[in-house]
Amino acid sequence: MSTPFGLDLGNNNSVLAVARNRGIDVVVNEVSNRSTPSMVGFGPRNRYLGESGKTKQTSNVKNTVENLKRIIGLNFKDPDFDIEGKFFNSKLVQLKNGKVGVKVNFGGKTHTFSATQLTAMLIDKVKHTVQQEIKSTVTDVCLAVPVWYSEEQRYNIADAARIAGLNPVRIVNDATAAAVSYGVFKSDLPGPKEKPRIVSLVDIGHSTYTCSVIAFRQGEMKVLGTSYDKHFGGRDFDRAITEHFADQFKDKYKIDIRQNAKAYNRILCAAEKLKKVLSANTTAPFSVESVMDDIDVSSQLSREELEELVKPLLKRVTDPISKSLSQANLTVNDIEFVEIIGGTTRIPILKKSISDAFGKPLSSTLNQDEAVAKGAAFICAIHSPTLRVKPFKFEDINPYSVSYTWDKQVEDEDHLEVFPANSSYPSTKLITLHRTGDFYMKATYTDTSKLPRGTPATIAKWKLTGVNVPKGQDFVPVKIKLRCDPSGLHIIESAYTLEDITVREPVPLPEDAPEDAEPQFKEVIKTVKKDTLGITAETFALNPVELNDLIEKENELTNQDKLVAETEDRKNTLEEYIYTLRAKLDNEYSDFASDAEKKKLKEMLATTEDWLYDDGDDSTKAKYIAKYEELASLGNIIRGRYLAKEEEKRQKLRANQEASRMDDIAEKLAAQRKAQASSDEGSEDNDENMDLD
Structure with missing residues (x-):
C-alpha cells in the first residue's frame, strides 16, 4: 500500500x-x-x-x-x-x-x-x-x-x-x-x-x-x-546584503567578489545566515575566511542598516x-x-x-x-x-479567463468563454455544438494582455473524431464535457454525438376513468447519446516516447549513483579493516597468531594499503571486495581463534557465576532450615511449660 x-x-x-x-x-x-x-x-x-x-x-x-x-x-x-x-x-x-x-x-x-x-x-x-x-x-x-x-x-x-x-x-x-x-x-x-x-x-x-x-x-x-x-523573496534580501558587502570589500580589501563565482557564493551563503541572526538580534558580526586571493574579510551589520538596504523591496x-x-x-x-x-x-x-x-x-x-x-x-x-x-x-480560483474555440462548420459561434476569471475550480461545463464532421478544439486565455510575461496564449488543442452525420441531415449535435480539473488543468473529459429518437410514453388516465380502461400512449421525441467521440489531446505534457526515454535515463543515473556510493562504502570498509586489523594484531590478536602468520599478514596489509592509496584510489567495487576477502581469509582465522578463546572465557565465567549462585542458594536454604528447626524447638519447650502449669 x-x-x-x-x-x-x-x-x-x-x-x-x-x-x-x-x-x-x-x-x-x-x-x-x-x-x-x-x-x-x-x-x-x-x-x-x-x-x-x-x-x-x-x-x-x-x-x-x-x-x-x-x-x-x-x-x-x-x-x-x-x-x-x-x-x-x-x-x-x-x-x-x-x-x-x-x-x-x-x-x-x-x-x-x-x-x-x-x-x-x-x-x-x-x-x-x-x-x-x-x-x-x-x-x-x-x-x-x-x-x-x-x-x-x-x-x-x-x-x-x-x-x-x-x-x-x-x-x-x-x-x-x-x-x-x-x-x-x-x-x-x-x-x-x-x-x-x-x-x-x-x-x-x-x-x-x-x-x-x-x-x-x-x-x-x-x-x-x-x-x-x-x-x-528571501533571496532578494540575501542579494541586497551581498551587494552591500561586495562594495565594502572592494574598497576595504581591494577585492571584487563579483568577478569570482565561488567568492560571491560564499558571501551570499554567509549573508543568508547573517539575515537570520539579525531577525533575533539588533547587530551581528560578519566574517568569512579566505574569500579569494587568500584574504579573510570581516565586517558587521545592524538591523537598521539592513532595513535601509531593503527599502526598495518593502515598498x-x-x-x-x-x-x-x-x-x-x-x-x-x-x-x-x-x-x-x-x-x-x-x-x-x-x-x-x-x-x-x-x-x-x-x-x-x-x-x-x-x-x-x-x-x-x-x-x-x-x-x-x-x-x-x-x-x-476546498475550491481554488482561476486567475485568468479561459475560452474554447473550434472549427466553424455551421453558422454558429466559433468560440465561448467557458471558465471566467475569478471562477472556482475544479469545475465542469457542458456545451453542445453542431458539427458536420471531425473537428478541432483549442483552449486559450481570453485576454492575453493580463497574462504574466512569456505565458503561452494557447493552453491545449484537441482533435475529436468519429462524428457521423446521418443521411438527410446537415449536421449532428455534439455534447462536450469541458473541465478545469483539481490541478487547474483545462481538459476535454468526454464528447459524444446526440440523436433524436421517438419513444412511446404512457398518458396518465383521468381520475374518473374505469378500472378496465385501456392505457393510452403518445409519441415523444427524446435526445439521447449516440456515438462516443475519440479525443486526441495536444498538451504541454511529454509524449509517451519522450517520457519513457527520460525515465530510463533517470534510472541509469540513479543506478550509477548507487554503484558509486556502494563502491565508496566498500573502499572505506577496506581501509577501516586494514587499520583495525593491524592494531589488533599487535594487541588482542597477538597471542593467537604465529610469527609467520603475523609477518605474512602485515606484509599483506602494507601491500594493500599502498595499493589503496595509489592505483586503488579509484577502483571498482568488485576489486575492493576482492582485496577485503583476501585479507579476511587469514585475518578471520586469527580472529576466530581469539573469539573462541573469548567464548571459552565467557563460558568459564558463566559456569563460575552459576556455581556461585547455586552455592548462595544452598546457603540460604540451609539457613532457612536451621531457622525453622530452631523455631520448632522453641515451640516444643512452650508446650512442655504449658503441661507443667
Whole structure:
C-alpha cells in the first residue's frame, strides 16, 4: 500500500510530509534535517543531490544547480530570463524547444539537462528519502507549486514527478495547500450555515511573495482572491546584503567578489545566515575566511542598516495585498486574521510592513516552514483509496479567463468563454455544438494582455473524431464535457454525438376513468447519446516516447549513483579493516597468531594499503571486495581463534557465576532450615511449660 506523500518543492529547501498513523508527519532526511536543499550537483562520477549538493556547492559552484522551480517551463527568450540569470552560477543554455536548460560538467563530459530532468532528479532523491524513513513504498504524490505557475509549468512539474517514478495525483497551489492545513486542523471554525471566517494568508518564501484571501467554514474552504509578486523573496534580501558587502570589500580589501563565482557564493551563503541572526538580534558580526586571493574579510551589520538596504523591496509589500482584496471584493476591515508562513516572514521589518498594510496584528498558528507540505500530504491522502480522512472540501480560483474555440462548420459561434476569471475550480461545463464532421478544439486565455510575461496564449488543442452525420441531415449535435480539473488543468473529459429518437410514453388516465380502461400512449421525441467521440489531446505534457526515454535515463543515473556510493562504502570498509586489523594484531590478536602468520599478514596489509592509496584510489567495487576477502581469509582465522578463546572465557565465567549462585542458594536454604528447626524447638519447650502449669 502506497503512503500518501506531499511535497513542498521550495526554491531553496523542500519539505516532505506523509499521511500515516492517523496524522501528518514531516519526514527528516539522511542528516535528520526537516527540510532538504533543493539542489542538484554533478561530480566526476556521480550526482550530489539535496544535502550532498549543498555540502559540495562551494567547491563545485559551476556544476551545482539551484532555483529549479524558477526555470522549469521558462523560455530562454522570456523577459524573466534576465532576472533569473542573476541567481545562477551554472551555465544556462537554450534547448531545441526554446526552453532553458543547464550545461554542466559531469563524469568528465559536458552534459545539458532540461529543467524538467533536473527537477525529476531532486524529486527522485526525496522519494527515496521518504521510503527509507517510513519503510514503505511511495507512488502517489501531491505537489505544491507557486500560484503563478502557468498550465505549461504544471504539466512540466507533473512530468518531472513521473520521470521520478511517482504518480502526481494533484498539482496544488502552495498557498492553497497551506490553507488546507489551517482548515483541517482548526477546531474553532464557523459551522456550515454560519458566516465564514475570512483569513488572509501571506506566504513569503525564498523567491516568491503570495497573498491569498480565503473563506473558512468547518469542513470546507474557498479561495476568494490571490495575488503575488514572483520576484520578491528571501533571496532578494540575501542579494541586497551581498551587494552591500561586495562594495565594502572592494574598497576595504581591494577585492571584487563579483568577478569570482565561488567568492560571491560564499558571501551570499554567509549573508543568508547573517539575515537570520539579525531577525533575533539588533547587530551581528560578519566574517568569512579566505574569500579569494587568500584574504579573510570581516565586517558587521545592524538591523537598521539592513532595513535601509531593503527599502526598495518593502515598498512592494502592499501591492499583492491590495490586489488579492480587490479580487475578493473585500477590504482590510473584512479580514479577521492574517496568517503568515514562509521563512522570510521572520524578518521583523517585513512583519511590521505586512501588519501595517492590514492594520492588524499578525498570526502564526501555522508552522511557517511545514504548513504547505502538510497540506499537500493531506490532499494526497484524500485521493488514496485505502485511507479514510476527515471530510474537507476546498475550491481554488482561476486567475485568468479561459475560452474554447473550434472549427466553424455551421453558422454558429466559433468560440465561448467557458471558465471566467475569478471562477472556482475544479469545475465542469457542458456545451453542445453542431458539427458536420471531425473537428478541432483549442483552449486559450481570453485576454492575453493580463497574462504574466512569456505565458503561452494557447493552453491545449484537441482533435475529436468519429462524428457521423446521418443521411438527410446537415449536421449532428455534439455534447462536450469541458473541465478545469483539481490541478487547474483545462481538459476535454468526454464528447459524444446526440440523436433524436421517438419513444412511446404512457398518458396518465383521468381520475374518473374505469378500472378496465385501456392505457393510452403518445409519441415523444427524446435526445439521447449516440456515438462516443475519440479525443486526441495536444498538451504541454511529454509524449509517451519522450517520457519513457527520460525515465530510463533517470534510472541509469540513479543506478550509477548507487554503484558509486556502494563502491565508496566498500573502499572505506577496506581501509577501516586494514587499520583495525593491524592494531589488533599487535594487541588482542597477538597471542593467537604465529610469527609467520603475523609477518605474512602485515606484509599483506602494507601491500594493500599502498595499493589503496595509489592505483586503488579509484577502483571498482568488485576489486575492493576482492582485496577485503583476501585479507579476511587469514585475518578471520586469527580472529576466530581469539573469539573462541573469548567464548571459552565467557563460558568459564558463566559456569563460575552459576556455581556461585547455586552455592548462595544452598546457603540460604540451609539457613532457612536451621531457622525453622530452631523455631520448632522453641515451640516444643512452650508446650512442655504449658503441661507443667
